[in-house]
Amino acid sequence: MNMLENLDTLGLANFKKLIDLIIPKKERRQSRIIIDYIRIYTQLNNAFNLLNREYCRRAMEYISVARNIIRENKFEEEKPYLNRILNILNSILRNRETVISKIKKEQASDPFHIKTSVLLAQNICILRILKINKY
Amino acid sequence: MKFPKLLFDKEKLIEYGITNAKKPRAELHFPKIFFDHENFEAYEKIFSNVVIVDAHTHIGRDKDGHGIDGQAFIRQMKMAHINKSIVFPLNEPLSRNFTKSNESVYRFGRKYPDRIIPFFRLNPKSRWKKEYEKRVMQGFMGIKLHPRSQDFGIASSYAMKIYGRAEKSKLPVLIHAGFGLDNIADDIKKVIGNFPKLRLILGHSAFVDFEKTIKNTANSPNVLFDTSTLRIFDLLRLINSVNYGRIVFGSDVPYYDFDIALEMLVDTAIICNKKPNEIKAILGSNILRWFK
Numbered sequence: 001m002n003m004l005e006n007l008d009t010l011g012l013a014n015f016k017k018l019i020d021l022i023i024p025k026k027e028r029r030q031s032r033i034i035i036d037y038i039r040i041y042t043q044l045n046n047a048f049n050l051l052n053r054e055y056c057r058r059a060m061e062y063i064s065v066a067r068n069i070i071r072e073n074k075f076e077e078e079k080p081y082l083n084r085i086l087n088i089l090n091s092i093l094r095n096r097e098t099v100i101s102k103i104k105k106e107q108a109s110d111p112f113h114i115k116t117s118v119l120l121a122q123n124i125c126i127l128r129i130l131k132i133n134k135y
Numbered sequence: 136m137k138f139p140k141l142l143f144d145k146e147k148l149i150e151y152g153i154t155n156a157k158k159p160r161a162e163l164h165f166p167k168i169f170f171d172h173e174n175f176e177a178y179e180k181i182f183s184n185v186v187i188v189d190a191h192t193h194i195g196r197d198k199d200g201h202g203i204d205g206q207a208f209i210r211q212m213k214m215a216h217i218n219k220s221i222v223f224p225l226n227e228p229l230s231r232n233f234t235k236s237n238e239s240v241y242r243f244g245r246k247y248p249d250r251i252i253p254f255f256r257l258n259p260k261s262r263w264k265k266e267y268e269k270r271v272m273q274g275f276m277g278i279k280l281h282p283r284s285q286d287f288g289i290a291s292s293y294a295m296k297i298y299g300r301a302e303k304s305k306l307p308v309l310i311h312a313g314f315g316l317d318n319i320a321d322d323i324k325k326v327i328g329n330f331p332k333l334r335l336i337l338g339h340s341a342f343v344d345f346e347k348t349i350k351n352t353a354n355s356p357n358v359l360f361d362t363s364t365l366r367i368f369d370l371l372r373l374i375n376s377v378n379y380g381r382i383v384f385g386s387d388v389p390y391y392d393f394d395i396a397l398e399m400l401v402d403t404a405i406i407c408n409k410k411p412n413e414i415k416a417i418l419g420s421n422i423l424r425w426f427k
Contacts, residue, residue: 127398
């Protein structure tokens, strides 16, 4: 019991203070931004790999998740980039059903242009990660 | 400084729907541009007296709905500070021999002769000879082939006939070597072997069969790699493994953006420790030497 109490006193509040001490506020903010970009990139990567006849519906779900991550993001300074990615994802999701039916009908046609769009969004994420990491 | 303003650009922000306000919100926070402020010195050197040529762009409307018209194309080019673009048609619906879409590119090229380097598109499986003659007479500067869209092999007998004609008339051929294809290195080797003087641009740098293609084209100075729609990791690989003299800048507009493609290339090249004059060559002079 004593030990648990000690842990509690030493616990989260102190841990946060410790983090504040070790990692300056600016860097913490940058880390969070980078983590968000990694999250978006990961979802897009999953989608990219599933853009085939069998799993295209699931790919769209991953794109949807990426869109939600962007919508939840509160980092104002990243808005231009995130909006750019959002526009790309919106244009894919707007035509979701047409895209799925086209992929199912002919796997070799449309999916590749969607892949290019997803690729563009992924590249923006990577570029931002590289840049933020340098500041 | 004359380097692209990209997302610092108010018009760009409005175009992207980021803001409608007179003063973009972006001005309130600094890191709004893709270009890295730490590299300003390098940018100054790269973008002074540079002619930026985009070696891979389309106009028209594709079967899949993607498209761009001439006006929007020129506007976006200016925004990204691209001086010239190699332009060819998209895979337009009901366009078996591309006569109509080649005509659009011709008109576009006539309207902007200083900015547009027109390439015509052919379907090797159609009766292309008449179309070929007509476009060469009109002053088109090269040919675009797309093995996946027109469903032919890179080294198929259909395509070989076109390479032969192009080699004779010294017309560069830009061939799609990206999504939708695989194991293309041996075919490319066969083409180079048969037509050693053919000027060949590998669209998307043949990233689908990259290592083997680099090996197979190592001794072919007439083969260029365009950087359009590459993953940033593939671009790093390309810049690190292929001589800068054989890399040319490409965007694949309207599937991609001029500015993001440009930024990605310049920054990746800086990461790879390329010198400003080498990056300048990639951005323009490597491809321009074919049109002198």
